[in-house]
Amino acid sequence: MKLRIAILGTRGVPNYYGGFEHISEYVSEGLVKRGHAVTVYNSHNHPYKEASWNGVQIRHCFDPEYLIGTAGQFVYDLNCLLDARKRNFDAILIMGYTSSSVWGKLYPPKSTIITNMDGLEWKRSKYSPQVQKFLKYAEKLAVKYSQFYISDSMVIKTYLNEKYNINSKYIPYGADLFSEAEREQVHTREALKEDYFLLMARMEPENNIETILEGFNNSSSHRKFKVLGDTGNRFGKFITHKFKNDERIEFKGSIFDTGKVRALQNNSYLYFHGHSVGGTNPSLLEAMASEALIAAHNNPFNKSVLNADAFYFSNAKEVRNIVETVQRTAPERAMVSNNLHKIKFQFNWEKIIDQYEQFIIECHNNSNYERIIQD
Template sequence: MRIAITGTRGIPNNYGGFEEFAENLSAGLAGLGNNVWVYNSFSHSFQENNHQGVGIIRKSALKGYLEASGNYLYDLKCIKDAIRREADVILECGYATAAPWYPYLPRRGTKLVTHMDGMEWQREKWGVITKKVIRRTESTAVRYSDAIVCDHPVIAKYYKEKYSVEASMIPFGADIRQNWDEGILEGFGINPGCYYLIVARLEPENKIQMIIDGFLASPVQEPLLIVGDYSRKYGKKMYRQYGKDKRLKFLGGIFDSEKLDHLRHYSIASFHGHSVGGTNPSLLEAMAAGTLIFAHDNPYNKWVLGENAGYFRSAAEVTDCIKDLGKLDRDKFIGNNLVRTRADFQWDSVVKQYEELFNSLVG
């Protein structure tokens, strides 16, 4: 099959969850003998034409104040190019800036599959008008897609109840590392078991401020490492407000999977504040790395973690998680999460499910 993946900033990942997803899925599909290509913006740091057997096609994307509106044009250019190249299937990652074009696209036999992401219109960063626009766009995506994919049963249920459509429920994946090296921490100036951790995009719906406030109210002296790009609006706000506190270390964005795995593995605990989305890749990677997890209490995280985590809904409950850490069965939680990851969140299985879906559409 000829498969195009659109809707991301490109691979290898240097931004977030969808880019991590596209990198792993594309390599897996290519490894099964498919002709796969991913669209990158010209500004992406990777400038070669092939990554792990996956073709790279570059399109221009606006930056700065025009970035939001530029995303609409970027998605349009990528999808039109994929149709021109006679892709059998286009997998669009997200719908907010792509679906408005769907009714006007000449498909020419190309099947369009949309990954619906999380509940995009619930994100705290959007205003009232933007949320209404996104909900209307959601309806367009459902109507004009040949298939939609959700990565979480709660989200699939939402589309079934609201639109009477059966979404393909395919989670993200994670790889379980077998070998660990404490020396990798030396570059960060930290020791194993002597720090707490957040790995997340610094956005309001990821409860960054809630976690920081709860952590600073706790009695612990170990630092909280914050891994996430703080060059954007909300990240800048967090850094201005908290950057001088000696118990916090803003490390910026880190996209080296080996370093991230080791930071997670050797942490006292890893906080996961994501509150609006499905099976978040960062959460699965924390599970696969074998760390104790404190997660925001919502149906998305609870379906993934079950009873094998500490949960919080407020800064005060973050503080309680830290204070009560010694009462938790750490080894049991970590062991159960590793078992769950092996059983349900392996990339090989995820890739095969996508290939089966695409084959069913192409015929």
Template sequence: MTSAGKNAVIAGRKVRILGDAQGDNIREYGDRQHVFIIGSKGIPAQYGGFETFVEKLTGYRKSEKILYHVARMAEDNMRFFYNGALCFDIRVPYIGPARAVACDLIALRRSIDYCKEHPEVRKPVFYVLACRIGPFIAPFRREIHSLGGTLFVNPDGHEWKRAKWSKPVRKYWKTSEGLMVKSADLLICDSKNIEKYIRSTYRKYKPDTTYIAYGSEIGPSPLGDSDPVFTNWLSEHGLRAGDYYLVVGRFVPENNFETMIREFMKSGSGRDFAIITTTDGRFYNRLEETLGFEKDPRIKFVGTVYDQA
């Protein structure tokens, strides 16, 4: 374990190790808006959706009056400073899908206890990503309100519809979603359709919602079209600049890969169809058996791209 005050490297990024929470100079942080983020795997991000969101949210922070506290699923209980955020590791045993539920519960418990131990923290915000812990949220909500805090929830997508889950797990997700919606002071949706779904499906709870998009850099890339990094990548995958369609997404049935590939195969397009994703062998094989897309030279699974330039 690296000593407090020393630098360490996590996921390829340098962080500063902290001591235990009792040693925090809360007088330095007391006048800030404390925001506790729970539900991602933590930062530094390793390219998960919520993780990248938290990485960018903390990295692009504009106001010094905001202090983020970010829970991170890990193998220890280390605390460290990264991207201007106080990060705290949650050690959770490998217990299958329930591990994420346990991590969120422990993280929320520790965040609330932190505020109780540091009464200088006023009107804290607890921002829970995804709807995993609905059956357990009501008593936490009461504690949060007793602290003068608020509970924000990002409901994510239709997790309860995902084919990867068994029927009992899907039922749990749906029940949990409803309970999270019922308890949230504000639901922050990153899709207009999800916001519409929440407001319609759970209108009896009169949910307070807002829509905030995220997911893309809006500035121009410093990497030019003639840059060798880009041209070599094109050559490696048999692509020509400006002459291909591009899809980037998680390789799961819910992202409509079968529909996209099938309809592209029907087209007479002279362009290629490049798919950036991490392929799951079973789903890939199932698509090939159904569509026979490997016979179409225009369809190219090109792996992943982690160079953010």
């Protein structure tokens, strides 16, 4: 069965932004290769201006976020939905719900509506209590107005089942294996093998960057600590100021060269992953695929992916202990190998695209094209 499928809820493809754009890029192209007609909605501000990309049709919709800030995201999602109502798609995949579910009554009535429910957005500490309250409401609306649901984490799947009594489909993110070409480039990069610790994240409190760097700052390690991420925001400036006197800590800014990032991950002595909110995190999977040894924040999201194949920390004291005691011997090599096996057989892009295709077809076949609304 070949379907007309639309993907909404992202800034667009190819990916210049982050998580949902990342997976939309892979899924849209993969579905086209499997014979489906796929349309992705792009912000008119997206750097890519063509009408198609690798067989994927692109619809450019007006996005006033650059003019009016966050409120513009709601206008952009509304514009995408109004356009989609004209196009008779068999299925619409909505990535996230933050600024789209408020328009739930306008979801195209003859399309099968599937929502990827994202992480527990209302838990993010960067949001004020008022915004967190709204995000809980938006989550409720997404459940109300969608017909089918995807969770990218088993933790999210369990939460949705317990909170709303809905059975969402678990489909995680994926990652590409460390290619031979990338492996050959490793030795030409600036990084020296196992000479430094590494962290890569958006500069936000919930990513435990302060905790990680404080633990390292208090340690006796002679190694460098490289931090990848844009430090231009308020929290980034706070972090760089707090640790400016530790010459071992190097703030490298954002690096968009994928090969360089993967070489840095592969070469690191230990890779720190501090994300504490959300589902399956793409940067964690990429570190696993790059064969990095990983220390992760101790929470259900990270543990559901890494299991026993990582070191875990909850505070700066535990970070310091890991920094001062971690070795690279047979047990650690086994952890790296086990994580690579997960990428090959669980978080493999081809398998994930197959799961998306099968689920979309199944949802379309089971849909009666009626919104089942419960007040």
